[in-house]
Amino acid sequence: MRNILYNTGYFLKEAKAIIKLNLLSNIFSLLSTGLIFFILTMVSSGWWISSQVVETIQGEAEVSVYFKEDIKNNDVMKLIEDIKTIAGVREVRLVDEDEAYSRMVEILGNEAKVLSYLDDNPFNPFIEVKIHLENMESVVKNLSHIKGIEQIRDNREALERLHSIAEVLKILGYLVVAAVAISTLVIISHIIRMGIYDNRDQINTLRLLGAPEMFIAFPFLLEGLMLTIGGGLLAATLSAFSLKYFYAQMAGPLPFIPLPPREALVGRLITLVILLSAIMGVTGSLFGLSSAKND
Amino acid sequence: MIEAKSVCLKYSDGTIALRNVDLQVEPGDMVYITGPSGSGKTSLLKLFMGVEYPTSGSLEVLGQPIAKGQASEIRQLRRSIGPVFQEFKLIKGRTALENVMLGMRFLDIPQRRLREDATTALVKVGLEHKILSLVENLSWGEGQRVAIARAVARQPLLILADEPTGNLDKDNALNILELLTSFKNRNTAVIITTHATHLLEGIKEGRLIHVDNGSIHQERLG
Incomplete structure (x- = not known):
């Protein structure tokens, strides 16, 4: 050496x-x-x-819950409280039309100018439900049983x-x-x-x-x-x-x-x-x- | 230092190079091995270097048995030997100094002494003016002196010179013999092979071993 x-x-x-x-x-x-x-x-x-x-x-596993348009604000709040009780749900919050719009602007970046050609805000309010990924299936199943929910959209397939x-x-x-x-x-x-x-x-x-x-x-x-x-x-x-x-x-x-x-x-x-x-x-x-x- | 008892060497092609060689070399001995080409002189040196092993008989060099299965020990033994090869085996593209130093790098010589000892050896062989010359630019005689410097700079216990006088005129050959003889001392033995018997006529000290057809006959000079 x-x-x-x-x-x-x-x-x-x-x-x-x-x-x-x-x-x-x-x-x-x-x-x-x-x-x-x-x-x-x-x-x-x-x-x-x-x-x-x-x-x-995966850390952002979430479900977007769209409710009927004619539903009242109180009922939306009740819906949110009901969703919170489902096992596997981490966080629930309402995303109103304006936030939905600004999120899309952020996603589209330079292409967001296409939105300016629209007269009205095309986005609906929805309830954003953050969940644990492993509970995705049961959460979606439980959500489908709640009255007032029109559509449930999850990102499982993309994941x-x-x-x-x-x-x-x-x-x-x-x-x-x-x-x-x-x-x-x-x-x-x-x-x-x-x-x-x-x-x-x-x-x-x-x-x-x-x-x-x-x-x-x-x-x-x-x-x-x-x-x-x-x-x-x-x-x-x-x-x-x-x-x-x-x-x-x-x-x-x-x-x-x-x-x-x-x-x-x-x-x-x-x-x-x-x-x-x-x-x-x-x-x-x-x-x-x-x-x-x-x- | 060297003790050979009934040593025989037979090559794989069946050629018998040495027959029943008995030989003893002591520290400080000066030994000249003579004989015609193909008589077994180089084979004898190869045995001393551990390049070949005796087919029968026993051989010890500096206390190390020369036998198969001793590769690592023989490698160690070679570090105590100063060989001067017939074709010099100098490394081309390197200077005389680098060649001499190369033979010393893996010995336990302190780093600061490496260059100093190599230079001293080159001065001793009369090449002080060619220290930094590339070896391929040196004459035959100068190359031979570098090979001798490389051998002696290692401060070996045994110097083995194989036909160092080959290709040299009489005066230069005698100078080389004289130079090699000068490195003999109380601890170091020098063994030189040469086919030019006439060069030894004036030498009055040492032992003469004549090899003929693989057998040896010894006499003391002087």
């Missing part, structure tokens, strides 16, 4: 020399690992965003769809992680083997001089690490730019989708990709070294 620390400068210089020996192959390896990691970061961010969206929407999308992305994520791991290992171990082959005379001399295997192997480990971390940094940069563009696109037409904060997402992705690239670099190099040793 002391020798490794003492010789850090030498190892870095050796790794540089090894990379220079097959410069073009090493550049292509760096680019391909970078692109592979980029695919991983994109799938991961899709996975995280959809999970976050599902989580947020289920989002949940299944998140599940698909999760499975896709696992597959991509496996694909990234395998292809990175193949690329890195192959380039390490090439480096070992090109430096076989030097390695043989070092062995004859009694150099420990770790001393001989360390520059190759560094080479693998440099390539994958370089690829990881490339992927992180590309992802940061792509997410910036993606968020800018989403902010305009789809403002109601609750995306996680971009900075947090990018920070998380960079940590993931750098850690993964370091692990893949060391593992790939060890594979390359061990397969070259067995030759």
Whole structure:
């Protein structure tokens, strides 16, 4: 270990020399690992965003209860009190026509100007019932038995769809992680083997001089690490730019989708990709070294 | 230091390289191994380095048995040996100093002494003006001196030089022999192989081992 620390400068210089020996192959390896990691970061961010969206929407599981238009205010208040007694209901409140209108303005964002073409407020008042998601079915059933209720609208279908999308992305994520791991290992171990082959005379001399295997192997480990971390940094940069563009696109037409904060997402992705690239670099190099040793 | 008892070496293709070699080398010994090409000189050095193992008989170098299954210990043993290879085995693209230092990096030499000892070794072999030259730019004789510097800078207990006089004219060959002999001391033994027997005519000290067809005959010089 002391020798490794003492010789850090030498190892870095050796790794540089090894990379220079097959410069073009090493550049292509760096680019391909970078692109592979980029695919991983994109799938991961899709996975995280959809999970976050599902989580947020699940926390907002709610039922909109529309009552008959001719119902009196007192009866509406009684209706609200009746709804509060249903098991699984968290919060009940009346959303009047004006609030319904302003909510739609907020949702439509830049497109809200279409509402100005209407003479009257087209939205009806309704009772907003926030519930625990797991009680959705029983709450809806109990609501249907209450007199004065005309229509019950829930977001269960949308939630289920989002949940299944998140599940698909999760499975896709696992597959991509496996694909990234395998292809990175193949690329890195192959380039390490090439480096070992090109430096076989030097390695043989070092062995004859009694150099420990770790001393001989360390520059190759560094080479693998440099390539994958370089690829990881490339992927992180590309992802940061792509997410910036993606968020800018989403902010305009789809403002109601609750995306996680971009900075947090990018920070998380960079940590993931750098850690993964370091692990893949060391593992790939060890594979390359061990397969070259067995030759 | 070296103790060989009835050592035989037979290669996998059936060639018998050494037959019943008995040999003892003590610290401070100066040993010249001569014989025609293919007689077994290099095979003997390969055994001492642990590159080959005796097919029969027993061999110990610096207390380490040379046998299969001892790879790690043999690796350790090699750190106490200063080899000068027939083709030098210098690392191209590196300077003379870097080559010498490379042979020392994994030894327990304090970092601050590494450059100092390597430079001293290069000065000793007369290459003070070529320290920072790339080895591929050196002449044959200079390359050989770098190889010798690399061997002696490690402060080995045993210097093994395989045909260090090959490809050199008589004067340069004698200079190299003289240089290698100068590294012999109370603790360090030097073993040199050469097929050029005439170069040893003037040498008055040391032991001469003549290898012929894998068998050895010994005599004391001087």
